[in-house]
Amino acid sequence: GLNNLNAKLVLLGDMGAGKSSLVIRFVKGQFLEFQESTIGAAFFSSTVSVNNSTVKFEIWDTAGQERYHSLAPMYYRGAAAAIIVYDITSTNNNQMGLMKAILGFLLVGQYIGNPNMVMALAGNKVDLEDKRKVTAEEARLYAEENGLFFMETSAKTAVNVNDVSLVAIIVLCDN
Numbered sequence: 627g628l629n630n631l632n633a634k635l636v637l638l639g640d641m642g643a644g645k646s647s648l649v650i651r652f653v654k655g656q657f658l659e660f661q662e663s664t665i666g667a668a669f670f671s672s673t674v675s676v677n678n679s680t681v682k683f684e685i686w687d688t689a690g691q692e693r694y695h696s697l698a699p700m701y702y703r704g705a706a707a708a709i710i711v712y713d714i715t716s717t718n719n720n721q722m723g724l725m726k727a728i729l730g731f732l733l734v735g736q737y738i739g740n741p742n743m744v745m746a747l748a749g750n751k752v753d754l755e756d757k758r759k760v761t762a763e764e765a766r767l768y769a770e771e772n773g774l775f776f777m778e779t780s781a782k783t784a785v786n787v788n789d790v791s792l793v794a795i796i797v798l799c800d801n
């Protein structure tokens with residue numbers, strides 16, 4: 627039968643990880659070398675057809691800058707899926723610390739918000755293999771330990787950008 631579903635999706639993670647770039651790649655099929663840093667959060671919507679169903683994504687692209695972190699719960703409350711994005715080339719230890727902090731918040735949020743919320747970890751900028759600092763193995767292990775989907779992506783080359791959205795589709799089709 628025909629199903630029309632709405633899916634609220636939120637992207638979280640350190641500044642410069644590529645959250646906006648992933649959303650713009652997914653929604654508009656574009657990539658900008660000089661993507662501006664997000665202020666507060668940006669909203670996008672996109673409708674995807676799968677078999678006889680359509681999924682309307684309502685995407686909140688949050689700001690990674692420290693001063694906006696307190697706003698994050700506003701955006702992930704009620705989300706069907708949260709994607710935590712990190713940069714595989716970043717040496718910034720804060721990135722991992724932040725990732726763990728975000729996950730902590732999301733896990734708490736799951737109990738008071740949507741208990742079915744799906745969480746995914748996306749290691750972005752996989753096109754910069756020669757600058758890689760985070761191995762896929764360590765990230766996958768971390769994801770497995772914490773019940774997260776895991777994928778490596780590139781907003782630049784579009785690698786796995788559709789898989790990110792598929793996570794949400796899978797959940798919604800299950801519900």
Ligand code: GTP
Nearest residue numbers: 641642643644645646647659664690751780781782
């Ligand atoms: P904030 O809004 O500050 O939280 O950052 P963000 O996570 O939205 O990062 P953004 O999308 O603005 O990307 C930061 C920079 O990384 C930009 O210059 C992008 O062009 C670049 N970038 C994003 N994704 C990729 C990617 O997959 N590969 C490469 N090579 N560069 C990328």
Ligand code: MG
Nearest residue numbers: 645646663664
């Ligand atoms: Mg941004």
